[in-house]
Amino acid sequence: xxLKLYNSKTRTKQDFAPIDxxxxxxxxxxxxxxxxxxxxxxxxxxxxDTLYRLLRLNYGADHVIYAxxxxxxxxxxxxxxxxxxxxxxxxxxxxxxxFHADMAALNALPPDVEPRATGHIAQMIAMIESLIARGHAxxxxxxxxxxxxxxxxxxxxxxxxxxxxxxxxxxxxxxxxRDEMDFVLWKPSDDQTPxxxxxxxxxxxxxxxxxxxxxxxxxxxxxxxxxxxxxxxFPHHENELAQSACANGPGTFAKFWMHNGYLMxxxxxxxxxxxxxxxxxxxxxxxxxxxxxxxxxxxxxxxxFDWTDAGTRxxxxxxxxxxxxxxxxxxDAADIPATVRxxxxxxxxTPLAIAEMHRLAHAAGxxxxxxxxxxxxxxxxxxxxxxxxxxxxxxxxxxxKALDEAAIQARIDARIAARKAKNFKEADRIRDELxxxxxxxxxxxxxxxxxxxx
RNA sequence: GGUGACGUGGCGGAAUGGUUACGCAGCGGAUUGCAAAUCCGUCUAUCCCGGUUCGAUUCCGGGCGUCACCUCCA
Numbered sequence: 120x121x122l123k124l125y126n127s128k129t130r131t132k133q134d135f136a137p138i139d140x141x142x143x144x145x146x147x148x149x150x151x152x153x154x155x156x157x158x159x160x161x162x163x164x165x166x167x168d169t170l171y172r173l174l175r176l177n178y179g180a181d182h183v184i185y186a187x188x189x190x191x192x193x194x195x196x197x198x199x200x201x202x203x204x205x206x207x208x209x210x211x212x213x214x215x216x217x218f219h220a221d222m223a224a225l226n227a228l229p230p231d232v233e234p235r236a237t238g239h240i241a242q243m244i245a246m247i248e249s250l251i252a253r254g255h256a257x258x259x260x261x262x263x264x265x266x267x268x269x270x271x272x273x274x275x276x277x278x279x280x281x282x283x284x285x286x287x288x289x290x291x292x293x294x295x296x297r298d299e300m301d302f303v304l305w306k307p308s309d310d311q312t313p314x315x316x317x318x319x320x321x322x323x324x325x326x327x328x329x330x331x332x333x334x335x336x337x338x339x340x341x342x343x344x345x346x347x348x349x350x351x352x353f354p355h356h357e358n359e360l361a362q363s364a365c366a367n368g369p370g371t372f373a374k375f376w377m378h379n380g381y382l383m384x385x386x387x388x389x390x391x392x393x394x395x396x397x398x399x400x401x402x403x404x405x406x407x408x409x410x411x412x413x414x415x416x417x418x419x420x421x422x423x424f425d426w427t428d429a430g431t432r433x434x435x436x437x438x439x440x441x442x443x444x445x446x447x448x449x450x451d452a453a454d455i456p457a458t459v460r461x462x463x464x465x466x467x468x469t470p471l472a473i474a475e476m477h478r479l480a481h482a483a484g485x486x487x488x489x490x491x492x493x494x495x496x497x498x499x500x501x502x503x504x505x506x507x508x509x510x511x512x513x514x515x516x517x518x519x520k521a522l523d524e525a526a527i528q529a530r531i532d533a534r535i536a537a538r539k540a541k542n543f544k545e546a547d548r549i550r551d552e553l554x555x556x557x558x559x560x561x562x563x564x565x566x567x568x569x570x571x572x573x
Numbered sequence: 574g575g576u577g578a579c580g581u582g583g584c585g586g587a588a589u590g591g592u593u594a595c596g597c598a599g600c601g602g603a604u605u606g607c608a609a610a611u612c613c614g615u616c617u618a619u620c621c622c623g624g625u626u627c628g629a630u631u632c633c634g635g636g637c638g639u640c641a642c643c644u645c646c647a
Contacts, residue, residue, distance in 0.1 A: 419587080
């Protein structure tokens with residue numbers, strides 16, 4: 120079955136055919152590194168990681184190139200460095216490390232290239248020069264601005280009507296702008312703010328130009344997929360598209376635009392003032408990263424997602440079950456279940472894919488060995504699950520908390536002895552004692568196993 | 574004010590012009606010394622009002638409601 124993807128540009132589901140099957144190119148907007156990644160940052164990473172895995176399967180791992188940037192020059196970073204009174208590089212290095220660790224915990228593969236904005240200043244300057252030369256940008260008052268009326272198609276990607284937007288605009292217009300909609304490509308820096316020398320003086324790039332410059336540098340003028348959150352469609356992606364298409368020529372840039380839906384927490388927009396702000400780091404204290412991953416995938420990527428703790432508990436229960444079924448089972452690519460794969464190939468229908476996984480789990484639970492292999496293959500090769508053993512999974516503890524497994528085993532042995540002596544009162548007492556510590560015992564045919572209650 | 578998305582059973586969540594997914598929870602059973610785990614069985618749904626149709630949850634119109642964007646945001 121052919122891969123179909125919803126293209127935000129055309130607002131339809133289309134058959135995906137790469138420009139060059141030997142080099143399938145995907146660019147996803149990565150984080151601005153100034154603080155811990157929140158669960159809203161994790162959604163596009165997990166969604167596009169799932170797509171990345173599927174593309175690698177379809178075209179070969181060596182024929183897919185996935186670029187996800189790190190934006191390490193931004194006024195939010197500058198503000199944070201000032202607050203903490205540390206060098207900017209400290210903030211960006213620390214936050215980048217945290218981001219990598221958190222995304223790895225979610226079983227997200229690292230991208231093939233991870234360009235940094237500060238490493239591409241020269242490319243940004245070159246692109247700005249090209250925009251000026253082509254009449255799409257102008258220098259004014261130390262700034263360089265993109266002239267929006269120079270691009271007739273502006274607003275098409277995000278479905279905005281420029282005139283209507285201006286009618287409802289609440290922003291003050293800077294005096295140096297020729298048009299209210301014009302946006303900054305380059306802006307001046309003072310001594311306290313990071314900057315680089317440029318034809319327009321000492322300064323730093325505007326928000327959108329880094330993605331245009333980096334996608335060009337690593338993927339070329341035209342590439343296959345551009346992804347990110349729907350909140351970025353305006354102004355970020357609209358402006359990226361404007362810059363790139365005007366600098367490189369009409370018709371260049373991404374063939375497919377993909378946007379994941381918004382993320383809410385407990386039914387509301389996540390924000391610090393609402394008290395429902397969740398970092399990935401905080402959530403990894405409640406459940407293993409794979410559970411968070413499956414939770415993210417349990418809603419179709421284009422739908423709004425409502426994050427709840429109850430949802431986390433539910434996927435944890437599901438994975439407890441699946442892990443038991445695939446324990447000791449090995450699978451190879453031949454076991455990849457066609458049903459799960461077909462669901463993913465239909466615009467990444469992960470909820471349907473998970474439903475097909477449940478069907479396999481049902482069959483595996485009845486003792487079908489091929490179903491167990493397919494379940495494992497579906498998790499391992501498609502959804503990015505089963506990265507640990509069943510024991511590791513069932514014994515999982517939040518980072519920093521270590522269980523004394525030897526002590527638990529000693530209690531289990533004592534209980535086995537009591538049971539052999541038919542002293543059930545003592546056996547039950549030991550079991551209750553362990554339950555009070557969050558340890559659940561399971562008497563099976565091969566002996567007594569235990570798991571951590573969640 | 575402008576724009577967009579969404580409204581499916583207790584909860585999560587797909588699909589579909591007609592045959593009422595799937596999971597979690599609940600309930601009943603098997604199993605177990607009792608549990609847990611596992612297996613079997615099982616109840617509950619398509620926001621409201623019109624229209625098109627032999628038939629709509631699905632298409633069209635209206636209404637109500639929720640969320641978001643238009644300013645930093647994944």
